[in-house]
Amino acid sequence: MLTQIVQAVQSFVPAALEPFVARIVGLLFILLIGLAASFVIAFVLGRVERMMLNGRLLSRDERGEYGKRISTLLKLLKTIALAVNWAVVVVMMLSYAGLDITPIIASAGILGLAVGFGAQNLVRDVISGFFHILENQVRVGDVVEINGTGGLVEQITYRIIVLRDLQLAVHVIPHGKVETLTNFTKDVSAMLLDVGVAYKEHPDTVIAAIKEVAQTMMDDPAWRPKLLEPLEVLGLDKLDDSAVLYRVRYKTMPIEQWTVKREFQRRLKIDFDRRGIEFPFPHRTLYVAEGSAPMKVRVLPAEEPPEGEAAEEGVGEAEATPPAGPAED
Numbered sequence: 001m002l003t004q005i006v007q008a009v010q011s012f013v014p015a016a017l018e019p020f021v022a023r024i025v026g027l028l029f030i031l032l033i034g035l036a037a038s039f040v041i042a043f044v045l046g047r048v049e050r051m052m053l054n055g056r057l058l059s060r061d062e063r064g065e066y067g068k069r070i071s072t073l074l075k076l077l078k079t080i081a082l083a084v085n086w087a088v089v090v091v092m093m094l095s096y097a098g099l100d101i102t103p104i105i106a107s108a109g110i111l112g113l114a115v116g117f118g119a120q121n122l123v124r125d126v127i128s129g130f131f132h133i134l135e136n137q138v139r140v141g142d143v144v145e146i147n148g149t150g151g152l153v154e155q156i157t158y159r160i161i162v163l164r165d166l167q168l169a170v171h172v173i174p175h176g177k178v179e180t181l182t183n184f185t186k187d188v189s190a191m192l193l194d195v196g197v198a199y200k201e202h203p204d205t206v207i208a209a210i211k212e213v214a215q216t217m218m219d220d221p222a223w224r225p226k227l228l229e230p231l232e233v234l235g236l237d238k239l240d241d242s243a244v245l246y247r248v249r250y251k252t253m254p255i256e257q258w259t260v261k262r263e264f265q266r267r268l269k270i271d272f273d274r275r276g277i278e279f280p281f282p283h284r285t286l287y288v289a290e291g292s293a294p295m296k297v298r299v300l301p302a303e304e305p306p307e308g309e310a311a312e313e314g315v316g317e318a319e320a321t322p323p324a325g326p327a328e329d
Contacts, residue, residue: 026096034089041081045074072133076158121176122159128175129158138183143255145182146173185254188228191261195268196243198278203236206246206277213271214248217264226256243280 052070095101116123138144138161142153149171151163161178163171197206214231217223228251237247252260272279288295 037085124176125159125174143184189252189257191250191257195246196280213267
């Protein structure tokens, strides 16, 4: 086809200009093919994006997030396809112009190998980032922990993930360095809480109080949209040194688990105080081994002494007789 076009054009120009005109027409034809291929690539990828978006029944928020992910992936594929297309076009134009492209291709291979060795970390980051975005492992606005560093995802590119923690410090993590990624806000979140009470409290009473507080939150219009399910009381989870621990869990909307936890603990504290349920505090019981010398113990009256005598009486009682003999009744 190219030969026929060149011959048709040569019939209208002088014989002396025929070789030059043939080269120009051939180069323009190859350039037009490249432009047409670029248009086809953009058109096909655009249709693919619309088909992928229209083929899934999603809410408005989910559609926005899904659309951003698909757009980002197809943008990368479009960039790669256009780069390959124009590289082929340039090589074809050089070959048609009469240049020997063998050294160029060999040099490009050597240059590519050198760049590959020097930029292997960059290539690894880009490939890892492509799959992170493709698999939807993390999104902007998620709260994640990467390699032990936690924070809110502020930006995702094909090379890095940018986190900001509660101290507003920014952490930049390359995709290739991600070994463990924990996403706390993907699709659903959960508030997990251990409620500690004193040993003297009856378990049934404590569980009933916890459920009542949880029900008040479920009935509150301000908090109901943030709660996906009623509170799960997993039961008496642990007998600790100074407390009995009851484990509870709320399934919440993404990123709302910390807000729900603070409000639930506030309401629980108020309700426990009203019911007289005691929160635990560290304490220690001292046992005197058999065979040890008895200690003399004196119980002071509950009434406070007059001012001026309090310090003297305190000193006097601190200097009690050491345990040198049998205890007196």
